[in-house]
Amino acid sequence: MRLELDDDQRALQASVRALCAEHFPLERTRTWTDRDSFDRRAWRTLAELGTFVMTRSADEGGAELATVDAGLVYQVLGAELVPGPLVAAALASDLIDEVGTGQLLATVVERPADGQPAVLRHLGLVDVVLVLDAAGIWRVEPADVDARPVTSPLDPTTPVWLATRLPQGERVGDAALAARWRQRGDVLTSALLAGIAVKVIEVAVAYAAQREQFGRVIGGFQAVKHLLADGFARAEVARAAVDAAAVTIDEPGGGPDGTAAARAVAGARVVAARAAVANSKTAIQVHGGMGFTWEATPHLYLKRAWLEENVFTTPDEAAELVARTLTAGEAA
Amino acid sequence: MRLRDSESDSRFRKEVRAWLAGAVSDLGPAPADVDDWAARRAYDRRWQSRLQDAGFAGIDWPRAYGGRGATPTEHLIFLEESAAAGAPDLGVFFVSQLHAGPTLIAEGTERQRAFHLPKILAGESVWCQGFSEPGAGSDLAGLRTRAVRDGDEYVITGSKIWTSFAFVADYCELLVRTDPAAPRHRGISWLIMPMDAPGIDVRPLRTIEGESEFAEMYLDEVRVPAENLVGAENDGWRVAMVTFSFERGTAFVRELLDAMSLARGLAAIARRVPRGTATAWDDPGIRRDIGTVAAELDALWALTKRNVSRAEGDGTDGGGPVPVAGGSAFKLSYAEALHHLGEVTMRVLDRYAISLDDLAGAVDLPLGRHLQGQLHAFAISIAAGTSQIQRNILAERVLGLPKER
Structure with a gap:
């Protein structure tokens, strides 16, 4: 057992963080709201680092790293609020090499039950839509999707579309691959959320350490300190859970059918989603009036967290999954 | 990893x-x-x-x-x-095994080690903790129990509280004030007090769990040999921090594992608690609550493994203490999770949340330890540094925010 980052993993995170600071500074990415404004060159730079193909074999252009390494990188991408279809890129690169290299963008969506509308993120940006259902993975051309954009998206840096129905498309992956995508999608999304949970407290601590009221910095008041300490603890717990889940799916019996992996992945989903949302709210509160402004950054973390928590398995669904593992083996 | x-x-x-x-x-x-x-x-x-x-x-x-x-x-x-x-x-050996032994190994004299460590290992000696006082709880450095040097003895007068295992203890790890004139943290000493010394009066304190594990301890001119000093005179605050570093390491691992077992037990109970024409388990809200708290406990198990990995370092030096960030984050989050488990327990049991023993007969539910656990959550959020103290520690020592004073 060893559940702590090693020097290579810290270096990997540092290099991704440095790339994000150069190519995805928040003051720029917050205006990347559509196809015209989205910086595809920055995206390709991120792809060229191997971000989306980390876990693929060397033959396939990957770095043969573990899921946990991908999770560590996605924690940084979450922390830096990198826009774009990040998780979809890591999944779709299994099937489409050009997605891995950043030349093409893809979005992944679960096919809703009959008659229910589908939520597609980044539809106007992507070159391919991949639809998951019980039978497998289906490739659909974006132009064939009858969808309308949401005019005031909750997360201003994640454009979303509503489609009344999705075309069947061409089958490009089997049900087993779809199940693995859901599992990896859950872990990587949880990693984005854990990254938000960590970063947003750093942002709030930095603010509390310099903002003065009553003649002293507000970070000296227990009412503020305790909010931040709670946030720090939530983030520590969340990233430990996410790393453990990622490790679990790489170890023997860690496939989508394994109970231990299912529980670890679902549990991380619950904890990371809550940490990201709660910590973002803490950051807005600590920023006071500034936190309530559009110009300040904390609301961007909260809105991203709100959006990401409902992608793939939602926290409610995940909690139910965890509960069911507690009584596994008993009659239903 | x-x-x-x-x-x-x-x-x-x-x-x-x-x-x-x-x-x-x-x-x-x-x-x-x-x-x-x-x-x-x-x-x-x-x-x-x-x-x-x-x-x-x-x-x-x-x-x-x-x-x-x-x-x-x-x-x-x-x-x-x-x-x-x-x-x-560990039972009655909690203080001897987790506090006294490791503290003597780190700070004791060879003579103290040679005398006490074998007894502790054999389960021949029980220790109790004489740190807190009626006027010195979270503000431990405000302790006032006096130890005055008289020849080769200390004469100790004062009172201690929350002295777990005092009734069976052979020795007490005692914090005393040896220099009232010095700044608060610099006038404290760490002493080994034999519990059979004349002048010690132990009175039981019943806890909200119904047990009498706690005690008040009154010390009236108790004489303790000066050689029982652990660390230097007036250096006891630092020694006490060494003691705490052991407590904040793996002391709560067994607790956590038992809480995870409680969560599993709660799921089983939910399937038996009647609710309308079905059971509590048939309520999706209840299932989500149980799943959420189980996820919290699982996450704390992951954090435990992270803390242990950190304590192990690179594996060459046999390991050290769990760093403050992980230890306090764990303690704080574990207390929250236990209180959450208690709340979910109350919701699952609903109108049958009535007994600290298992129910039998018309309603047959093994709920005793679950309601005990709900009360025990307070032991975790209050003992060994309250949740508020843990938050101060995290904010000041980890996040670098200004000190309270």
Whole structure:
């Protein structure tokens, strides 16, 4: 057992963080709201680092790293609020090499039950839509999707579309691959959320350490300190859970059918989603009036967290999954 | 990172599991009366003797002092397997094993070590903790119990509170003020006080759980040999911090594993608690609540493994204490999770949340330990540094925010 980052993993995170600071500074990415404004060159730079193909074999252009390494990188991408279809890129690169290299963008969506509308993120940006259902993975051309954009998206840096129905498309992956995508999608999304949970407290601590009221910095008041300490603890717990889940799916019996992996992945989903949302709210509160402004950054973390928590398995669904593992083996 | 055991850890786990299966099987049940201290002591000692005979006593202590010298990971495996086997926890030896022993190893004299460590390992001596006072709880450095030097003795007068195991203790780790004129933190000393010394009056304090594990302790001119000083005179605050560093390490691992077992038990109970025409389990809100709290406990198990990995360092120096950030984050989050588990328990049991013992008869529910656990959550959020103190520690020592004073 060893559940702590090693020097290579810290270096990997540092290099991704440095790339994000150069190519995805928040003051720029917050205006990347559509196809015209989205910086595809920055995206390709991120792809060229191997971000989306980390876990693929060397033959396939990957770095043969573990899921946990991908999770560590996605924690940084979450922390830096990198826009774009990040998780979809890591999944779709299994099937489409050009997605891995950043030349093409893809979005992944679960096919809703009959008659229910589908939520597609980044539809106007992507070159391919991949639809998951019980039978497998289906490739659909974006132009064939009858969808309308949401005019005031909750997360201003994640454009979303509503489609009344999705075309069947061409089958490009089997049900087993779809199940693995859901599992990896859950872990990587949880990693984005854990990254938000960590970063947003750093942002709030930095603010509390310099903002003065009553003649002293507000970070000296227990009412503020305790909010931040709670946030720090939530983030520590969340990233430990996410790393453990990622490790679990790489170890023997860690496939989508394994109970231990299912529980670890679902549990991380619950904890990371809550940490990201709660910590973002803490950051807005600590920023006071500034936190309530559009110009300040904390609301961007909260809105991203709100959006990401409902992608793939939602926290409610995940909690139910965890509960069911507690009584596994008993009659239903 | 990896969660599976290394080859040597896997061998160790098999060895522990095999031994536990046999050792637990004929141990017999723990004393039914929690206030029967003689029986509790005898039971815990029987288990400690078995641990010692098998070479598991002082599992994480250095070999030079009679311990096994296990790595932090092996220690964790031992605790995990012990919980799974239903083996006894430290019981009345909590203070001697987790506080006194490690503190003497770090700060004691050779003579103190030679005298006390073998007794602690054999389960022959029980220690209690004499740190808190009626006027010095979270503000421990405000303690006022005086120790005045008289020849080669200290004469001690004052009072202590929350003195767990005082009724069965042979020794007390005692914090006293030896220099009232010095700044608060610099006039404190750490003493070993034999509990049979004249002038000690121990009175029981019943807790909200119904037990009398706590005590008040009044000290009236108690004479303790000066050689019982641990560390230098007036350096006791630093020694106390060393003591705490052991407590904030793996002290709550067994607790957490037992709480995870409570969550599983709660799911089973939910399937039996009547609700309308069905059971509590048929309510999706209840299932989500149980799943959420189980996820919180699982996440704390992951954080425990992270903390242990950090304590292990690169594996070359036998491991150190769990760093403050992880220790306090764990303590704080664990307290929150236990209170959450308590709230979910109340919702599951609903109108049957009525008894600290198991219910039998018309409604047959093994709910006793679940409601006890709900009360026990307060022990975790108050003892060993309240949640508010943990938040101060995190904010000041980890996040670098200004100190309170």
